Amino acid sequence: MDKIIGLGNALVDALAIIEDDNILTEMQLPKGSMTLIDEDKFLKISEYFSRIKTHLANGGSAGNAIRAMACLGAGTGFIGKVNNDFYGNFFRDSLLEHGTEADLLLSTTLPSGVASTFISPDGERTFGTYLGAASTLKAEDLSLDMFKGYAYLFIEGYLNFSLCWSTNMWILFLPMKKRQRPLLVRNRRKHWTSLPKCVA
Numbered sequence: 001m002d003k004i005i006g007l008g009n010a011l012v013d014a015l016a017i018i019e020d021d022n023i024l025t026e027m028q029l030p031k032g033s034m035t036l037i038d039e040d041k042f043l044k045i046s047e048y049f050s051r052i053k054t055h056l057a058n059g060g061s062a063g064n065a066i067r068a069m070a071c072l073g074a075g076t077g078f079i080g081k082v083n084n085d086f087y088g089n090f091f092r093d094s095l096l097e098h099g100t101e102a103d104l105l106l107s108t109t110l111p112s113g114v115a116s117t118f119i120s121p122d123g124e125r126t127f128g129t130y131l132g133a134a135s136t137l138k139a140e141d142l143s144l145d146m147f148k149g150y151a152y153l154f155i156e157g158y159l160n161f162s163l164c165w166s167t168n169m170w171i172l173f174l175p176m177k178k179r180q181r182p183l184l185v186r187n188r189r190k191h192w193t194s195l196p197k198c199v200a
Contacts, residue, residue, distance in 0.1 A: 002151035003075035008062025009134040009156065010080030010104060011113040012087045015055045018118050023048065024126055031120065034127040042130035045116045058094040059115050060134070062156035070098045077101035079146055081137040087112035088133070105141050107133035 018024075021031055027045060029035050037045070058067060063078060070076040078095055082088030082104050091112065095102040113134035118126040147153060 001075060003077065003149060004066070004069060004152035004154055005077035005079060005101075005103075005147060005150040006062035006066035006154045007079045007156070008154075009060045009113060009131060009137075010063065010078075010082045010088075010091050011058075011060040011115045011129070011131070011134060012091050013057045013059035013115045013117055014049055015057065015117040015119060016049055016052055018052075018120060021120055024118060024120075027128060029118070029126050029128050031126050032124050034129060037116075037128045037130050039111075039130065039132070041128065042114065042116070042132075045128050046114075049116065056090060058091055060113075060156065062154055063091075065154055065156075066100055067095075067098055070100050077103060077150060079103045079105075079142070081105040081107055081133045081141070082112040083107050083110060083133045085111050087114055103146050105137065107136050109133075110136060 024031050027041065027048075058064075060080070063080070066076045066078050076099070078100055080091075082091055084106055088104070088106075088111075092102045092104055095104075110132045113132040114130050116128040116130070118128070120126070
């Protein structure tokens with residue numbers, strides 16, 4: 001069976017059910033939104049989460065897609081960037097637990113990324129996403145060997161634009177024979193519709 005590898009933001013979802021929406025106002029997170037946050041706000045949210053019950057799960061767009069495919073029995077791999085910290089180790093262990101090959105690069109400057117998820121009483125979800133180490137992934141971090149053995153490459157639309165479509169990114173595939181290059185699958189964002197869908 002053909003294998004697929006994901007390239008995306010390595011994020012851990014930290015989910016918490018909240019009693020009311022006051023904390024969203026306090027954290028300046030519009031209800032139902034996904035807001036990118038800085039490290040200071042992430043630490044503030046983490047302090048709040050430390051006082052309530054939370055559930056952890058691997059997240060990120062590509063990470064979720066790869067996990068779903070792994071659960072369906074597909075051969076999977078994932079490339080992303082984390083720190084050698086609690087969340088980074090959780091992300092790696094979760095990948096391996098579901099049979100996904102974890103090709104995770106390490107950041108020594110920023111902590112691993114976390115999507116803090118507030119679940120309101122009405123079921124609405126609000127995200128405060130700290131990309132952290134995931135935001136430092138760049139084309140120069142990647143090597144041809146990471147993609148060998150995979151027929152498909154899934155790239156998430158939330159990755160840095162310059163990473164996904166840089167010359168350095170695509171030059172990785174040039175030494176490969178045409179039949180050996182992974183077919184590109186991406187989750188599309190509306191303003192990307194003019195870009196190529198695949199590399200054949």
